[in-house]
Structure formats: structure tokens, C-alpha cells
Amino acid sequence: MFCSLSNMDDEDRIQFILSTRSKLAGASRSDAIDIYDDIAENYDKHQLNMGDDYTYAVQCAKYVMCYYSNQLSRPTVLDLGCGPGCVGDRLEQMGFDCILHGTDASSRMVAMATRKPIYMKTWVCMFERQHDELETNFYDAIVMSGSFVYGCIDHKALPEIIRITKIGGLVAIVSPADRVVMDTPQGTLDSHVLEHVANGNWTMKERRFITKGEGEYDNEVILSYLFVVNVDKASLNGLSYYIDNGESLPHYGPQTIINQKFQ
Numbered sequence: 127m128f129c130s131l132s133n134m135d136d137e138d139r140i141q142f143i144l145s146t147r148s149k150l151a152g153a154s155r156s157d158a159i160d161i162y163d164d165i166a167e168n169y170d171k172h173q174l175n176m177g178d179d180y181t182y183a184v185q186c187a188k189y190v191m192c193y194y195s196n197q198l199s200r201p202t203v204l205d206l207g208c209g210p211g212c213v214g215d216r217l218e219q220m221g222f223d224c225i226l227h228g229t230d231a232s233s234r235m236v237a238m239a240t241r242k243p244i245y246m247k248t249w250v251c252m253f254e255r256q257h258d259e260l261e262t263n264f265y266d267a268i269v270m271s272g273s274f275v276y277g278c279i280d281h282k283a284l285p286e287i288i289r290i291t292k293i294g295g296l297v298a299i300v301s302p303a304d305r306v307v308m309d310t311p312q313g314t315l316d317s318h319v320l321e322h323v324a325n326g327n328w329t330m331k332e333r334r335f336i337t338k339g340e341g342e343y344d345n346e347v348i349l350s351y352l353f354v355v356n357v358d359k360a361s362l363n364g365l366s367y368y369i370d371n372g373e374s375l376p377h378y379g380p381q382t383i384i385n386q387k388f389q
Contacts, residue, residue: 155231155252158277162209162232170210170238181336182300183212185350186269189298191222194266200225201266206253206287207231207273210238211245218244227265229253231278254282260290267296274315275305281318288327291355297328303335303349319351328353 162169194201201224205213208228217224227247228239240248251257268291273279291297299319306315323330332352 155277159231162230163234166210166232166234166238169235170212181348182272183216185300185336185348186213186271186298187216187220187222189352190217190224190267190269190296191220193296194224199223202264203227203267203269204229204265204290205239205245206268206270206283207279208239208245208248209235209271209273211242213269213271214239214242214244218242230273253279253286256286256289260286262289263292263295264290265295266292267298269297270299270301272301274299274301281312281315284318284322285327288322288355293356295355297351297353297355299351299353301349303347306349316349323353326356328355 190201190203203217203224203226205211205226205228208214208230209232211228214226214228217226225246226244228236228245229249229251230236230239231250231252233250236248236250239245268287270279287297301315306319308314320330322328330351330353332350334350336348336350337346
């Protein structure tokens with residue numbers, strides 16, 4: 127196990143949390159789980175303090191809002207690799223009404239997400255194979271906020287993600303760019319994503335690089351994907367005003383914690 131954070135001050139905790147990102151690049155799956163278990167509570171405090179600056183979760187939440195704001199009253203969304211519930215926090219702050227599920231391989235991260243009223247269902251899961259308990263064509267949207275990296279959730283999960291997403295449903299992936307384009311004996315994660323595009327399993331609506339501002343993870347570059355599962359291009363017209371027209375996604379103000387469970 128990694129060292130406890132309980133005796134660190136806030137700044138030291140933040141630095142420790144940021145330092146774990148480099149460790150994950152070469153970590154085994156079990157080591158990665160140990161890292162996330164150890165930092166779960168403090169990670170949650172850190173991401174909440176970052177508010178709108180936590181780009182991974184904010185971008186995923188905005189994708190879902192833009193896609194479903196005028197299409198469904200309550201879409202069913204899976205936060206895959208949910209951590210302590212970062213995406214759920216942003217969806218709740220934005221006032222978006224959905225049925226949100228969350229799963230993660232770290233039991234302590236899942237415990238943090240479970241405390242949040244917006245998550246209707248949470249469970250611990252190593253998501254890398256077919257899960258027969260999950261229905262085909264079930265989720266309206268699946269989001270992955272920073273979790274699509276080797277050592278966490280990788281390309282082996284993509285067929286299952288596609289299977290359990292409804293036809294015409296949304297898959298949003300926002301991850302560190304260096305980890306997604308990093309070459310490995312298994313190939314780059316980016317190449318596996320694009321292979322599913324070539325095979326017609328999903329249609330890529332957006333693939334773009336986002337550079338975070340100074341002071342946020344040392345100007346880290348993020349790679350953001352948006353896919354629609356098993357639909358032809360004609361069906362994508364009007365998907366999102368903000369995305370189709372290349373404009374900035376809407377900015378949401380300072381975070382507001384809403385202690386209310388949607389009925």
C-alpha cells in the first residue's frame with residue numbers, strides 16, 4: 127500500500143495526488159487500484175475544490191448535457207471509472223436530471239461516489255470483459271473521465287462499452303493525451319479507438335486536444351473524444367449546436383452543491 131495522506135496538509139495532499147498520475151503510466155492493474163484506494167477521500171476533496179477547472183469531468187458532463195438536453199427527459203448514464211463521483215458532481219451542479227450509475231475498480235472510490243445522492247446505482251467492477259449482468263443497448267450515454275488509460279480501463283473494454291450503449295447513444299472519453307497516444311506493445315489506445323470507427327461500431331463526432339491553463343497539472347494536454355454508437359452520418363445532423371458549429375461549450379458558473387436526489 128502507498129503512504130497515508132491523513133497527516134498531510136492540503137498542499138502536500140494535492141501534490142501527492144498529482145504525483146500518482148505519473149506512477150500510473152507503468153503501474154499494474156493491482157497497483158493502480160492500491161493507488162486510487164489510498165487517495166480516494168482526498169482526491170474527492172481536491173476535485174471539488176477545483177470546480178470548473180477539473181476539465182475531465184466538466185467536459186464529460188457538458189457532452190452529455192449538450193447531447194440530451196432536448197432529446198430525453200431522463201437519460202440513463204454510466205460513469206465508467208467513476209472515481210469519487212466527479213462527473214456526478216458536475217451534472218448535479220449543472221442541474222441535469224438523469225439516472226446515473228457509477229462503477230470503478232477501486233472500492234474506496236466507489237464508496238465515495240455512493241455517498242452522493244445523484245448516483246442511483248454504484249458497484250465495484252474490473253471492466254475489461256463482457257458483463258452478462260449488463261443489458262445490451264441499455265445506456266443512453268457512457269462517460270469516461272480520465273479513466274481510459276493503461277492500468278485503469280483500456281482498449282479491452284471498448285467492445286463491451288459499445289454493446290451496452292444504445293444505438294444512437296453517446297460515448298464520451300476524456301483522458302490525458304500523452305497516455306492515449308503513448309505507444310505500447312499493445313498499440314496506442316488511440317489506434318484501438320479509431321479501429322472501432324473504421325469497423326463501423328461507432329461514429330466519431332469529435333476528436334480534439336484541449337490544453338489546460340497554467341497551474342493545472344503543469345499545462346497538461348487532454349484528448350477528448352465524442353462518439354455515437356452504430357449510426358450513419360445522416361443521423362448526426364443537429365447532434366449539438368455547440369459541437370456542430372465549432373463553438374465553445376457553454377460555461378457554467380461557480381460550483382453549487384445540491385443535496386437532493388432526483389426522483
